[in-house]
Amino acid sequence: MHQAIVIGSNGGIGAACVQQLKSTQHQVWTLSRSNQASDHHRVFRDDEVSIHRVAKNLVNSIDDKPVRHLIIATGVLHTETIKPEKRLEDLCSASTQAVFAANTWLPLAWLQALLPLLQKQADCRVSVLSARVGSIGDNRLGGWYSYRASKAALNMMLQTAAIELARRAKGVKLIAFHPGTTDTRLSEPFQANVPEHKLFSPSFVAGRLLEVAQQQRLDGTLSFVDWNGQTVDW
Template structure:
C-alpha cells in the first residue's frame, strides 16, 4: 500500500477502548500519522493520550459511543463516521465477572451463550451491514475482525469453551461469506479474520498463568504485528483466516 493512499485513509477501530483495540488505535496513530482515526467505546469515554512518540502526529482520534450489538446504534455510528477505508473490529467477549468459559457441557447457560454470540458475531454482522455503503469510493477497502485460533474446527484438540469456540467459528463463517459478497461488490477489497495470539488483557487475565511467558504478548506487540499484516493485505487474500504473523490458520 502506497504512502499516498495511507495518508488519506479513514479508519474505524470498533471496540477501541479495550485492551487490543486501544493498542490498535495507538499503533495506527503512530504508524499512519496522516490517517483519520475513529474508534468506539461502550460505557465511558476513554481518557486517551497517545504515547510521547506520537506527539508529532497530525492525527486526533474521534471517539464514538456505540453498542455494537444494537442495530440502531451501529447504523447511527455509520452515519456519523461517513466514508471509510478500513474497519477493524477488536471487540470481543470470553467471560463475564460472574461466568467463566465452560469446561463441560453441563455448564452451558443460555444467557451467557447468547451474550457471547452477540458480542463476538452480531457486532461484525451489523458493522458489515451498515457500513457497506460507506466503503464506496475507497481505493483500499479492508474489513478485519479479531477471531481466535480456538475458533478453528480443525485445530480443536482439547475441547471446552463451548460458547467462545462456537462464537468464533460463527464469526469466521460470517467473514468468509461476506468475502464472497465483497468479491462481487468490491473486487478490490479484502476481508479477513485475524488471530491476535494470547494477549495480556482483561479478557485473558484468569488464564494467563497457564501461558508460557514467550507466548503471552502485550497488547502493543500484538497490535503491531497485526497492523503489519493488515497493511500488506491484497484483494487476493480476501476470505482468509490469518494469525498475527500472517500465517494461515485452518478453518
Template sequence: MSAAIVVIGAGGGIGLALVQHYLQQGNTVYAFSRKAAPLALSVDKLHWYRDNAGDSAADTERRAALLAQIFSQVVSYVFVCNGVLHDDGTMPEKTIRQLDTQVLLTRLHSNVAVPAMYLQQLFPYLCKSPAVRVLVLSAKVGSISDNRLGGWYCYRISKAALNMLVKNVSIEVGRLNKTAAVVSVHPGTTDTALSQPFQTNLPVGQLQSPAATAQRLAQVAANVQLEQSGALLNWDGTVLPF
C-alpha cells in the same frame, strides 16, 4: 499522505492499542467504543465516537451519518475488535454439562451479532473504497478443524460463527469491489482483561503486550493479499484452517 483508520471496539485492550499505534504513525483514527476516550488521547487526529452498539432505528441512523462522514475520505484499514470470552459471572466451560444456553446467546450477540451489525452498515462503503482492508478480531479456538481439546463451548461456537460471517461478507464485497479484502484474525495471546485468568503457565514469549499485538496486527493489515480475503489469519499473517 497518512491513511485514515477505523477501529470499532476501541475501548478494549487491543482496540485501544491499535488506536495508539496508528496515532503514533501519524494517521487519522476514527474510533467507536461504548467507553469515553482516554484523556491522554485527546489529539487532533483522533475522532472518538461513543457508540452503545445498539441496533435501534436511532442508533442505525446516527451511525450511518458518522460512517458517511468518515468514508468521504479514503479509509485504508477497518478493525472490528468486539468480543467477549468471560465476565464476572461466567467462565469458559470445561464440559457441556456446564453449558448455559443463555450465556451462549449472550456470547453470540457480543461475538457475532455486534460485528455483523457493524459490517452491515460498513458494507456500502467497503464495496467502493479502493484497496480497503477489513480485519475482524477472531480466535484460533474458533477453527473447527484445529479443535483438539474441546471445551470453551460458547466462545468456540461464537468465534466459528464469526469466521463464517467474515467469509460471507468477503464474498459479497469481493463481487462489487475487486480491490477489497475482508479477513478474520487471531491476534495471539495478549495481556488484556480477556486473557488475564488464563495466563498462568504460558510458554515464555507467548503472552504479548497490547502494544506488541497492535504492531503485529498492523503488519498483518499492511500485508493482506486479495487472495486471502475470507480467510482466518494468524497474528503473523499465515492462514489458519477453518
C-alpha cells in the same frame, strides 16, 4: 493522511491499534460502548438501531476520504456472569446467546451498517479479531464451547460476507485475525499456564496486525491468519 476506524477502541488490543495507527500518520476514528463522544470518537450501544445511527454519522463525517484500515476488536470470553464452559453441564442458553451476540452478530452488524462506506473504498483492509480456538480442525483440547463456536460462526459469517463483497465492494480485503494470547482483560484469568514468551503485549500484536493486514492481497477472499502471517486451519 489515511483514515482508519477502530471499533472496540476501549479494549486492550483495540486501544493498542489506535496508538499504532496514530504513530503511523493515520487519522483514527474510534468507537466504543464507553468513554465520552468527541470529534473523532463515537459511542454506541450494542443494538441494531444504535449501530446504524452511529455508522451513518461516521460515514457522513469521513465523507469521501479513503479508509485504509477498519479494525473490529470487540469480543467477549468472560464477564461477571459468563464463564467459559469446561463441560456440558456448564452450558446455559443465556450465556451462549450473549457470547454469540457479542462475538458473531456484532462484527457483522458493523459490516452491514458500514457497507456504504466500504463500497466507496479502493484499498481498505478490514480486520476482524477472531481466534484460533474457533478453528474446528485445530480443536484438540475441547472446553470453551460458546467462545469457540461463536468464533467459528464468525469465520463462516465473514467467509460469506467476503463472497458478497467481492461483487459489491471490490476494494475491500477481509481478514479474520488471530492475535495469539495477548495480555488483556479478556485473557487475564487464563494466563497462569501461558509461558512468558507466548504472552504478547497489546502493542506487539497491534503492530503485527497492521503489518499482516497490509501484506494481504486484495483478492476478494477471506484470509484467516495469525499474528505471524500464517494461515490458520478452518
